[in-house]
Amino acid sequence: MPTRSTRDSAALALALALVAAAPQAQAVDFVLTDVGKTPMSAQQYAGFQAAANFWSGRLTDKVTVYVNISFSDLGANVLGSTTTDKTTIDYSTLRSRLTTDARSATDFSAVSHLQTGPALSFLATQGDLTTRLDNDGSLNNTKLVLTTANAKALGLTTVNNAGTPDARISFANAFANSFAYSRVNGQVPGNKTDFITVAEHEIGHALGFVSGVDDIDFCIDNSAQCGLGNTVGRFENAPWYTPLDLFRYSAPGVLNVAVGGSPYFSVDGGATSIQPFSTGDYHGNGWQASHFGTQATTLMRPFVSAGQSYDATASDLMALDAIGWDVSAAAVPEPKVYALLLSGLAAIGWLRRRR
Template sequence: MKQFIQRPLLAGALGLAFLTPAQAVTFVLNDVSTGGMSAQQLAGFQAAANFWSGKLTDNVTVYLDIGFNNLGQNILGSTSSNFVTTSYSNVRTALQLDATSSLDHTAVSHLQSGSALTFMATQGDGSSRLDNDGSVNNLYLGMTTANAKAMGFAVGTSTATPDASIVFANAYAGDFSYSRVGGTPGNKVDFITVAEHEIGHALGFTSGVDDIDYCMAPRSGSACGISNTASRFENDWWYEPLDLYRYSAPGVADVRVGGTPYFSVDGGITSIAAFSTGTEHGDGWQASHFGPNQVNLMRPFVGNGQSYDASSRDLAAMDAIGWDLAAPVPEPQTWAMLLAGLGLVGWMRRRSA
């Protein structure tokens, strides 16, 4: 489930649109496989899309290219999302206007005021500092086009210009179980779980911390082809809506690579779930995931023989970044009690996500 985030070279300004009453997210799936997906594969992906349609009530259409094709060595699959950018002020306004649940209202009430964000950030040389200088990276956010639609922004995607592409490797097609009828065999990976996970990335479960992780020194040559990495970190957008809820302590917004960040909607007071911290300079897992030691759909791997859907923590994250839920998740003050009763589960065999 390796995720490859595709950033646009250019991104246009976004404007808020008038939304029709909430119904459900509609997914338009476009099979881009050479020779086409099998009936089982299509049914599995449709089941994953139906899961999200049953959880999210936003009246938007999400266009996805899907399929099985030949990918690089040891790559199980890839998700490439299209991104747009706008100011943090516009994102905050959109989230305020879109707030419908108790969690939404808590989340927006704890968003930073003003037009510029302040956070602990990693620098090009690997050091960190409190970044509050009002540079471009403090003023602007990127988001997947699907996430932008959920917030009410007018985004023109279609089958020809989809919101994301989710493609799996032909080499691993035999490793999947495509139906949950009778359970998932112990030597197979549940395809529906993997597809739900990848759709979650397209919907906006992403983090700019991954881009910083890939681009920072001492990575040979820089993955981004940036001659002046330190300057570029200040003079471009890097972070995304989910990063607004990335904390390392009460009142400490933290988008550094590594460390011990967690998801919080009340300004860091309550930790709902730990985040992963980066493949290159963090814990070895992409930061666009919850941590590996708790069973959530958006953890960085799925084990053989296991199948599961989005947890209340996954859904809370979707709620906070602008999606509307069909059923509410617990309010922040109840999370501490809920988390105290949860054990940690690990898998014997892992696949990277």
């Protein structure tokens, strides 16, 4: 059965043929494949396509990201969930890729503040939930994990295709009727959750807005499930942390990938806080660490309230910029996005499923 993506490709090819003389802007391309038991309605699919188009309008890397999408049964109060394909990389290789990929002021600041040498030094949570300065050069210091989409943004090749997608994004059947699938004048009704906002958020995770702190947080209490023993040092000899974790600071010069605490996103070695991060579902602030904090309205904060509509803010774009995406210079968000304040409406969590 042809997928929607196949049909879209055909339509796109025709459109390109008709405007072949016009120069095409470079942009990240998404191949969406609906794999749900019950296929999405045309309206639902169009909502997801709008979210993908948003990112294509902001990111100029000439790469193709394969995303399988579906509606399925998710946990209570979970709107959407993303699982990603991942790959590992030596820290020194990652640093050199980030340096080669640098285009923006954010990038140049970010790479100039990266630690030198083959091994990172950071504050990290141990198996007994204590935190220590880990500068012992073991595998968790020298190797990192990144989503395959993030790897592509850094010019690395991966084996992904529609059969082995970069990400699988699911939306909750339970909320199918609570979502608004399109915006009217940029808004959704007060009693509806903006599907486009949720889809953009989940794509943000797929693109690499993820933290290894969540895996540590989970594996502290689920050692066997994580294939680990019970030693205090059980997190030492595997890669856990991500490119985004290179910008997780708790003070100037203090890289901090511990669960809990008060880490923030910084691209100048911790001197300036762009946004606080959330710090862990189980042993942190109650929200997965793969998010900004709850204080400000950002796309990558951990929840969205009914009636709210927003896209990536400057902070969200800066994070993706720093980890290897090329952000369009024209993509500076309108200042009004900062004026949105948390409403009193009940928040609904969203979840990045663990590996």
